[in-house]
Amino acid sequence: MRLSHWGWVICTAVMATQAQAGPELGDYRGLPVDLAAAATAYDLAQFKSDRSELERLLADDYTLAGSDGKNETKSEDIADAVAPERKTTYVAISKQVRKVWPNGAVLGGVVDAKGLNGGKAFVMRARFVDIWAERNGRWQVIFTQIYDVPVQPDNCRSARGTSSPSAQAPVRHLRRLTSASRSVY
Secondary structure: OOOOHHHHHHHHHHHHHHOOOOOOOOOOOOOOHHHHHHHHHHHHHOOOOHHHHHHHHEEEEEEOOOOOOOEEEHHHHHHHHHHOOOOEEEEEEEEEEEEEEEOOOEEEEEEEEEEEOOEEEEEEEEEEEEEEEEEEEEEEEEEEEEEOOOOOOOOOOOOOOOOOOOOOOHHHHHOOOOOOHHHHO
């Protein structure tokens, strides 16, 4: 298979991002190049609360099924993602699941996070599944399911063994806690 100029640019960007990535990014090596680039961009968009990238990467018919039993639309999810009162100080994605078929994929895993919401500290762990669809030559997330997983004392440690890495923006998984858990953070 021969890659176009832009295919090589995307491939190089994904490899460079993976080489410099912290635990806040998933490992998308081995996926189709365009899907890996979209998944990496989505992780970064969530991490940086980048409204324009979230608008691009979430399908217009996107649905989030949260751990509180409620569904959110694309616009509701993005509004939560860019809320100014949230600050994430640590995010790590682990236990990834990757299933790909023509024009579709499931990418999931476990996210551990720490941070502040409204001045209150939180620690959370959740399992998530993102369903991706390739439509009109573009990969977009069409559905996310997330649910809480009990937090263990050492779950929020980085690969280097420290407990205070420097993530500075919220990610989608922080918005999916149950109503009872929301008061913790």
